[in-house]
Amino acid sequence: VVRRLDGLWTRVFLYGGVMARDSGGAPLLAVVSIRDVTEQEAFERQLAESEERFRIVADNTGQAIYEIELETGTSVWAGACREMFGYDPDALGAMAARQRLLHVPEADRDRVAETYARATDQGDTFHMEYPLVTREGREIVVQDSGIVLKERGRMYGVIQDVTENRRLVRELEAREESLSELTNVQQAILDALPAHIALLDEQGTIQYAV
Numbered sequence: 001v002v003r004r005l006d007g008l009w010t011r012v013f014l015y016g017g018v019m020a021r022d023s024g025g026a027p028l029l030a031v032v033s034i035r036d037v038t039e040q041e042a043f044e045r046q047l048a049e050s051e052e053r054f055r056i057v058a059d060n061t062g063q064a065i066y067e068i069e070l071e072t073g074t075s076v077w078a079g080a081c082r083e084m085f086g087y088d089p090d091a092l093g094a095m096a097a098r099q100r101l102l103h104v105p106e107a108d109r110d111r112v113a114e115t116y117a118r119a120t121d122q123g124d125t126f127h128m129e130y131p132l133v134t135r136e137g138r139e140i141v142v143q144d145s146g147i148v149l150k151e152r153g154r155m156y157g158v159i160q161d162v163t164e165n166r167r168l169v170r171e172l173e174a175r176e177e178s179l180s181e182l183t184n185v186q187q188a189i190l191d192a193l194p195a196h197i198a199l200l201d202e203q204g205t206i207q208y209a210v
Contacts, residue, residue: 010036010038011036011041062080062083062084062160063079063158063159063160064077064078064079064080064081064084064158064159064160065077065078065079065156065157065158066078066092066155067155067156068097068155068157069153070120070148070150070153071153073096073097075092075093075097076093077089077090077092084134085103085132085134085135086135101113103132103133103134104130104131104133105132105133105139108130111128112128112130112144115128116155119147119148119155122148123148123150124147124148125145125146126145126146126147126157127143127144128143128144128145129143129144129162140161140163141162142159142160142161142162142163143160143162144157144158144159146158
């Protein structure tokens with residue numbers, strides 16, 4: 001930390017080296033560079049605080065978030081990873097991409113891989129839904145959404161377990177189908193009955209019928 005001429009204190013990064021020495025090894029010439037890192041450190045603090053807020057939201061909404069470096073394939077995970085996949089964030093980060101992909105059933109694996117590849121090539125967003133087998137062998141349905149920022153060399157994504165939502169949708173569709181079938185049966189019965197018309201008085205006595 002140094003004090004500027006205007007009296008303000010600022011953080012700097014100091015680096016340099018000895019360029020020449022005398023015959024006895026004592027330094028004769030040194031070059032030193034000083035760089036103000038105040039704004040950079042403030043930006044890094046804001047970024048860390050933003051990431052922490054995002055992790056808190058992910059933890060409390062049952063979501064898992066991830067960041068993948070495109071060149072190396074290394075990844076960082078946070079959020080409800082253990083609850084959703086059975087792996088903690090560090091374990092997921094230690095896996096290679098192809099190893100994580102093996103948790104997707106074979107019938108859906110190519111589709112998922114192609115979606116990631118297309119978004120990476122185009123630097124685009126992606127949104128997909130697919131089954132996934134957890135560490136315990138339980139199959140769930142997840143919704144995976146994200147974006148590839150090629151200028152940063154990163155992919156950012158959010159995964160959410162939608163298994164229960166899909167189950168409720170299937171139950172609702174099955175009930176609607178059953179109700180539709182019942183309505184059709186009732187209508188068929190009515191259509192098969194002969195038509196009758198009756199005229200009743202106030203006491204309910206039939207006055208006219210055909």
